[in-house]
Amino acid sequence: MPKVTIDGKEYEVPAGITVFQACELAGIEIPHFCYHPRLNIAGNCRMCLVEVEKSPKPVASCAMPVMDGMVIRTDTPMVHKARRGVLEFLLINHPLDCPICDQGGECDLQDLTLFYGPDHSRYRENKRAVADKYLGPLISTHMTRCIHCTRCIRFLTEVAGVPELGGVHRGEHMEITNYIERALTSELQGNIIDLCPVGALNSKPYEYRARSWELRKTESVDVMDAVGANIRVDSRGNEVMRILPRLHEEVNEEWISDRSRFACDGLKYRRLDVPMVRRQGRLEEADWREAFRAIRDRLAGLSGDRIAFVVGDLACCESMLLVRELAARLECPHLDCRQLGEKLSGRVRAEYLFNTTIAGIERADLCLLVGTNPRWEAPLVNARIRKAWRLAGLEVARIGCPFDLTYPVEHLGDSPTVLEAVAEGRHPFARRLEAAERPMLVLGAGAVARPDGAAILHLAHRIAERYGLVREDWNGFNLLHLAAARVGGLELGLVPGEGGRDLAGILEGAARGEIEALFLLGADEIDLDRLADAFVVYLGTHGDRAAPRADVILPGAAYTEKNATWVNTEGRPQRGRLAVFPPGEAREDWKILRALSEALDRTVPLDTVAQVRARMAEVAPTLSMVDAVEPAEWGPFGEPGPVSDAPFVSPVRDFYLTNPITRASPTMRRCSREILHGEAPPEEEVALSHG
Amino acid sequence: MSPRYPHRRPVGEMAPDVETFAFTPENLEKAREIIARYPEGRQASAVLPLLHLAQAQHGGWLPRAALDHVADLLGMPRIQVYEVGTFYDMFNLEPVGRIQVRVCTTTPCWLCGSDEVLRACRDVLGIEPGESTPDGRFFLREFECLGACANAPVMWIDDDYYEDLDYERARRVLEAIARGERPRPGPQSGRRASEPAGGKTTLLFADGEE
Numbered sequence: 001m002p003k004v005t006i007d008g009k010e011y012e013v014p015a016g017i018t019v020f021q022a023c024e025l026a027g028i029e030i031p032h033f034c035y036h037p038r039l040n041i042a043g044n045c046r047m048c049l050v051e052v053e054k055s056p057k058p059v060a061s062c063a064m065p066v067m068d069g070m071v072i073r074t075d076t077p078m079v080h081k082a083r084r085g086v087l088e089f090l091l092i093n094h095p096l097d098c099p100i101c102d103q104g105g106e107c108d109l110q111d112l113t114l115f116y117g118p119d120h121s122r123y124r125e126n127k128r129a130v131a132d133k134y135l136g137p138l139i140s141t142h143m144t145r146c147i148h149c150t151r152c153i154r155f156l157t158e159v160a161g162v163p164e165l166g167g168v169h170r171g172e173h174m175e176i177t178n179y180i181e182r183a184l185t186s187e188l189q190g191n192i193i194d195l196c197p198v199g200a201l202n203s204k205p206y207e208y209r210a211r212s213w214e215l216r217k218t219e220s221v222d223v224m225d226a227v228g229a230n231i232r233v234d235s236r237g238n239e240v241m242r243i244l245p246r247l248h249e250e251v252n253e254e255w256i257s258d259r260s261r262f263a264c265d266g267l268k269y270r271r272l273d274v275p276m277v278r279r280q281g282r283l284e285e286a287d288w289r290e291a292f293r294a295i296r297d298r299l300a301g302l303s304g305d306r307i308a309f310v311v312g313d314l315a316c317c318e319s320m321l322l323v324r325e326l327a328a329r330l331e332c333p334h335l336d337c338r339q340l341g342e343k344l345s346g347r348v349r350a351e352y353l354f355n356t357t358i359a360g361i362e363r364a365d366l367c368l369l370v371g372t373n374p375r376w377e378a379p380l381v382n383a384r385i386r387k388a389w390r391l392a393g394l395e396v397a398r399i400g401c402p403f404d405l406t407y408p409v410e411h412l413g414d415s416p417t418v419l420e421a422v423a424e425g426r427h428p429f430a431r432r433l434e435a436a437e438r439p440m441l442v443l444g445a446g447a448v449a450r451p452d453g454a455a456i457l458h459l460a461h462r463i464a465e466r467y468g469l470v471r472e473d474w475n476g477f478n479l480l481h482l483a484a485a486r487v488g489g490l491e492l493g494l495v496p497g498e499g500g501r502d503l504a505g506i507l508e509g510a511a512r513g514e515i516e517a518l519f520l521l522g523a524d525e526i527d528l529d530r531l532a533d534a535f536v537v538y539l540g541t542h543g544d545r546a547a548p549r550a551d552v553i554l555p556g557a558a559y560t561e562k563n564a565t566w567v568n569t570e571g572r573p574q575r576g577r578l579a580v581f582p583p584g585e586a587r588e589d590w591k592i593l594r595a596l597s598e599a600l601d602r603t604v605p606l607d608t609v610a611q612v613r614a615r616m617a618e619v620a621p622t623l624s625m626v627d628a629v630e631p632a633e634w635g636p637f638g639e640p641g642p643v644s645d646a647p648f649v650s651p652v653r654d655f656y657l658t659n660p661i662t663r664a665s666p667t668m669r670r671c672s673r674e675i676l677h678g679e680a681p682p683e684e685e686v687a688l689s690h691g
Numbered sequence: 692m693s694p695r696y697p698h699r700r701p702v703g704e705m706a707p708d709v710e711t712f713a714f715t716p717e718n719l720e721k722a723r724e725i726i727a728r729y730p731e732g733r734q735a736s737a738v739l740p741l742l743h744l745a746q747a748q749h750g751g752w753l754p755r756a757a758l759d760h761v762a763d764l765l766g767m768p769r770i771q772v773y774e775v776g777t778f779y780d781m782f783n784l785e786p787v788g789r790i791q792v793r794v795c796t797t798t799p800c801w802l803c804g805s806d807e808v809l810r811a812c813r814d815v816l817g818i819e820p821g822e823s824t825p826d827g828r829f830f831l832r833e834f835e836c837l838g839a840c841a842n843a844p845v846m847w848i849d850d851d852y853y854e855d856l857d858y859e860r861a862r863r864v865l866e867a868i869a870r871g872e873r874p875r876p877g878p879q880s881g882r883r884a885s886e887p888a889g890g891k892t893t894l895l896f897a898d899g900e901e
Contacts, residue, residue, distance in 0.1 A: 157768075166770035168777035179773040180755075 002068040007075055019061035019072055020048055028074050031083060031112045033090075033197045034149035035062035038253065039158060045090070045149050047112065049082040050074045058082040083116040090147050091117065093128040094198070101145065103199030105212040109147065130175055134686045135165075136183025137670040138190055138262055140207050146176055146200035152192035159255065161386050161406025162186035176200070181686055183675050187379045187655055190261040194244065194254075205265055205667045206242045210234075215241055218579035221566055222260040223314050223559040224662070226481035227358070227380045228568030229256045233264075233560050233579035240264045240560050240580055250359045250629075251568065257379035258671065259655065259662060264560070266665030270543045272555035273584030283553065288585065292599035294552050298535045299517055299600060304331030308506040308515045311337040311494055312522030312540065313483030313659050316564030316576070317623055319539075319556075319589035320485065320492050321616050322604060323521055326593055329602035333500030334515065337489025339523050340482065340651055341503050342445055343453035343639075346490040349622075349632035351457070353487065354381075354569040355475035356440045357629055362388045364476065366436035368429070369398035370419055370460065371648030372444025375405050376655040377482050378569070381442075382406070397429060400648025401444070416447075416456050416643035423462045433467040440476035441469060445486070446651040448479070451644070458638025470634050481569040482651060482658070484559075485522075488567040491620040510534040520546050521589070522556065524660050539592060542660035554596070555586035558661065562588045563609060565616070565623060572629045573622065709754030714764075718748050722764065734765050738775050741765070742782055751791060751830070752783040780834065788823035788830035790868065792816070793847040796833045799840035804857055808844050809833070811861035815869065828869075841885035842878055851876035855888075 001012045004019075006026045013022045018041070023030050034045035043063035050061045053071035058078060073079065091113065098104045130143040150167065153176065157163040162185055164178045178184060193203050215234035222229040222243075229252035232244045243264045245256040275291035276283045286294070299307065307330055309323050320337065327335045338344060344352045356364065361384045374382040382405060388394035389407040397410040399418045412418050412429055421427040433439050443460045450456065460477065463469065469476035481487060496502050501509055507530045509515035515534055520526075522540040528549050538550035541558045559566075561582040567573045582588070590612055597604040606612045617624035656672040657663050673679040714722055722741055729736040738761060745757040753776055762772040776782050783791075792812060796805045813819065816829050823830045839845045842854030846861060853864050853876060860879040867874045882888060 163768035164770055166774040168774055170778050179770060 002066050002070070004066050004068075004070045004072060006072045013066055015066075017066055019050060019052070019059065019064045019066055019070070022066045023050070023061060023072065023074055030061055030074060031116065032062060033108060033112075033147060034151060036151055036154075036195065039151060039154040039195075042150050042154065045147065046086045047083065047090075049079060049086065051076050051078050080116065083112075084118060087113055087117045088122070091121065092123050093144070094147065095127065095144050097145075100208075101142070101199040102202040102207055103145075103196075107199060108197035128172060133175075133177045134181045134183075134681060135178060135201075136189075136681070137667060137674055138204055138258060139184065139193060140202045140204040142200055142202065143175060143177075145198045147198055148174060148176065149197055150176070151195040151197070152176065152201060155192050155195055156184070156186055156189070158390070159191075159383060159387070160186040160188040161383075162189075165192075181681070183671075183681065185675055187258050187375065188255055188383060190258045191245070191255045203242060203262075205262060210236050210241045216579070218560075218577050219246055220560065220576040220579060221568075221574040222256060223484035223566055223576070224257065224259040224263060224659070225378050225380075226484055226486060226569035227251060227378050228484065228566060228570075228572060228574050229260050229380060230574070231256060231260060233577075235560075235579045238580045238583075240267055250357065251570075251572070252380050255380060255383060259379075259658070259668065262667045262671070263662045263665045265667050266542075266661040266663070267558050267560060269666070270660075270664040271583050271586070272541060272543055272547060272553055273582075273586050275555060275585060276550075276553040278551040283548075283550070288595070291552050291554060292596055295537055295596065296599055298551070299330075302516055304333070306514065306516040307332040307519070308334035308501065308509065308517070309336070309494075309519045309521065310339065310503060310506060310523040310526060311335075311485060311489055312339055312520065312524060313485050314541075314559060314661070315485040315489070315521050316559070316562065316566055316589065317488040317492060317573070317616055318562075318564050318609065318612050319521060319593060320489050320494055321612060321619065322590045322593035322597070322606070323519070324492055324494060324619070325604040325606070325615070326597050326600075326602065329597065329604065330600070333497040334506050334509070335494055335500065336496060336503040336506060337486065337492075337494035338449075338503060339486075339525055340445055340449040341453075342449045342486075343457060344448060344479070344490060344495075345637060346493060346495045348635040348637045349491075349571065350470075350475065350477060350634050351461075351637035352479050352481075352490050353571040353632050354442075354478040354480060355470075355632055356478050357570050358384050361385055361394070361440070362392060363474075364388060364394055364438045364440040365392075366432060366439040367394055367396045368422075368433070368439070368441045368463075369396065369401070369405075369409070370441060370443045371400045371416075371447025371450075371456070371650070372398075372442055372480050373401040373403045373405070373650040373652065374442065374444075374480060375403060376652040377444060377446075377650060378480055381480060381569075395432075397432075400447070401650045403650070414647035415645040416452060416459065416648070417645045419456065419459050419463075420643055423459045423466065425466070430467070433463070436467075438474050438476065439467060439469055440478060442478045442480050444480055444648070444650060445482050447648055449651065450646070450648075452641065454639040455641035455643045456638075458640050459643065461636070461638045475631070475634070479569070484566045484568070487569060487571055488565065488573075488623070491567055491571070491623060492616070493619065507531070520550070522660070539589060540660065541586070542664050544660035544663055554592050555582070555584065556589040556592060557582040557586055561586075564588075564590075565613070565626075567623065570629050571622065571632065573624075573626050575626055709756050712745070712749065712754055712756035712760045714745070714760070715748060718744055726765070735767050735771075738765060738767065738772060739779075742772075742776060746782060750786070751789055752786050755784075783830075786823075788828050790829050791849055792829055792831045792865070793834040793837070794820070794831070795835070795837040795839075795843070795845045795847070797836035799836075800844040803843040805844040807858040808846055808856045808861045811856075811858045812846075812865065815862055815865040839885075854878045855880035855882065 030048045032048040034042045048061045049058035051073040052059045132141045153165045218233045222231045230246035230248040232246050234242045247254045274285050277286040277294045386407045464477040511530045517535045520538045524545040536550045537552045539554040560579045622630045656668040662668040725740045726737045741761045758772045762769040820833045846853045855878040
């Protein structure tokens with residue numbers, strides 16, 4: 001390991017790192033704009049200049065590898081003069097519009113100018129002005145502010161794999177643009193807003209609505225998919241203003257998908273904020289007591305066998321635990337958390353987890369995707385696969401769901417029969433699996449939700465056993481879920497008990513009149529037409545698909561409005577925190593269910609979150625290990641059986657509209673229209689963007 | 692619009708819509724031949740010759756459809772071809788006159804009288820730099836250093852350099868081209884290539900003769 005001297009102290013640093021990284025290791029902060037640890041080195045902002053002994057000129061530290069015996073100085077008059085000079089050049093063409101700039105208060109250029117910058121301008125000539133660009137409904141541009149660090153270009157090209165931004169023209173005339181005045185198509189594009197060190201790229205939905213220092217910052221987790229990205233919820237008063245990613249190397253690194261970032265305006269619209277009861281065919285506002293009484297009246301004399309519970313995609317573990325407890329007290333065996341109809345038994349943990357873990361993808365050398373489109377089902381898992389392909393040469397093949405995943409994928413076929421051939425060793429891909437050192441298989445939730453899902457699950461299990469996907473130090477079997485609630489539900493055992501009906505059975509029973517009362521915990525994606533005359537209680541947040549069909553509506557809290565636990569697809573329990581209060585009469589879901597249980601004379605004796613969590617830990621001990629992934633025991637799962645040759649189809653038909661919150665979000669609806677369905681951008685916005 | 696960069700408009704202000712562009716069969720053949728010059732996996736290296744080919748086919752300018760066509764042919768992200776196409780001044784991204792007259796006005800040429808050359812262009816063609824003649828025949832523009840400083844001032848017309856110009860010589864060249872002739876390219880002063888203006892001083896035979 002090379003020895004370097006930084007500011008008079010000697011350090012031993014890993015070989016191959018840069019001077020910049022060596023200084024960081026030594027705890028010395030070097031100002032920078034273009035350098036970003038997760039992007040390739042550009043070395044074009046020149047802000048990171050340091051003095052290196054025997055070098056006649058200051059050195060751009062981000063692009064200079066360390067060498068043994070290097071003497072680096074970061075705090076000399078030369079360095080300060082260089083930084084001041086660079087900043088003065090950067091500021092020549094940068095407008096003085098900080099007071100109206102969205103980046104104000106959280107701007108690298110502003111901060112560094114405060115430290116190193118000149119206190120006045122010596123520049124008397126005209127500043128350069130650059131026409132703004134139209135980049136779609138998510139990103140607004142102020143290109144005059146751009147300092148050409150090219151982080152946005154590099155992010156889209158390298159991390160997102162959708163090279164749509166570039167620098168056109170040259171020299172003083174260079175402009176960052178996608179050139180075609182159409183929306184960017186990456187589902188990770190919002191991250192370039194965070195990456196932009198100045199105010200050139202801003203969040204369009206958030207623009208001019210708040211200043212960063214007015215916001216209350218709450219650390220939480222995202223529920224838009226099953227990745228469980230760590231987020232920061234910025235709120236003002238009782239309104240969520242924006243959502244930003246939080247660093248978690250194991251899960252989302254420092255990125256989040258656009259659904260996680262921009263769907264938050266859906267929290268303001270179509271909200272259920274008061275209990276409602278159907279009277280003479282019309283839903284009317286009621287108070288909690290009336291709503292509970294309506295349920296109690298209808299359930300009176302009903303045996304548990306005629307009641308059922310279905311849990312939706314966004315439910316938290318606390319509310320699901322209450323569902324479990326309440327169902328048990330009602331002696332109701334019909335409960336199901338598998339809203340998609342996944343044929344997962346929930347008996348063996350390894351069956352329903354992403355066992356490799358998301359970070360573990362980087363250690364794999366061969367990946368087989370089965371019936372999944374990770375780019376839409378879990379964009380950050382896809383970004384991780386892309387990263388592993390880009391940096392470690394991961395080879396990827398797939399069966400079903402042809403889609404541009406942003407990296408080369410060998411398409412083996414479309415239907416489970418190909419999977420069968422692989423499982424039986426009849427397919428040439430079997431040789432590759434045999435030869436691979438750490439092979440992994442990713443089974444989409446949609447693949448096991450088919451009628452032949454259990455057989456497909458069994459085939460995947462056979463492949464895992466036959467090709468050594470599961471070993472002492474490696475588990476290459478993965479189930480990629482779509483919903484934040486699913487793993488938590490399975491951990492808590494929200495699957496039909498003895499003699500219980502699963503989702504299909506519940507719907508069948510409702511259609512035949514055998515299920516008379518149905519509780520939906522935010523379950524909006526089920527086939528509501530089959531509910532016939534069943535009495536439906538909907539506990540949820542939005543007047544989406546199920547609420548209009550309900551007989552009683554109990555307004556619940558959205559994910560930003562409660563302290564709650566979600567388990568991601570890896571089996572990692574994470575805590576979300578209350579950022580704002582639920583609107584109107586809405587309450588935290590577990591409290592509603594607790595109160596309901598009392599109204600039904602079936603009291604669940606859990607009165608505080610602490611008690612709920614203690615009970616959760618009894619039911620599922622892993623849920624108490626927050627942020628830890630407990631490796632799952634391997635075991636038998638799936639059921640042998642015939643598979644059909646119907647092609648795999650991803651359940652996500654529209655990336656931007658997957659749950660009640662996104663469907664209520666004007667931003668997500670516009671993204672869907674413009675990015676996925678080719679609607680022309682609003683003329684006034686394109687015209688405006690030309691300055 | 693900056694007079695110095697006449698072809699540069701705000702990016703949003705697109706050139707007239709040309710919906711489609713495709714190489715003619717002959718040019719496609721040529722394009723494949725060019726692509727084959729580069730090793731496997733380095734096809735993107737063919738972007739410059741292909742853009743020149745496309746520009747020649749399309750009457751001296753490149754519509755966006757042509758940039759897209761080249762990008763798709765080379766399997767490159769389209770934005771990267773836009774970057775190349777906008778970077779080089781030799782590519783015109785909007786319609787221009789068929790005969791392209793480019794006058795070097797960088798320092799050596801300017802010191803040697805490029806202002807006079809430009810004046811000759813104005814007088815003969817009746818247009819300002821950055822403009823095309825109404826009949827669509829000529830396009831006049833200033834250009835940065837053409838790399839022929841030893842023969843300054845220089846004018847670059849289509850594929851030919853006309854060197855050692857002054858007002859009269861530039862005028863004669865342009866008038867000849869306007870008549871449909873192609874005057875002999877190179878120095879217009881009578882000297883050979885870039886020999887010293889006052890005659891050779893080295894590499895002479897012993898008796899001082901060439």
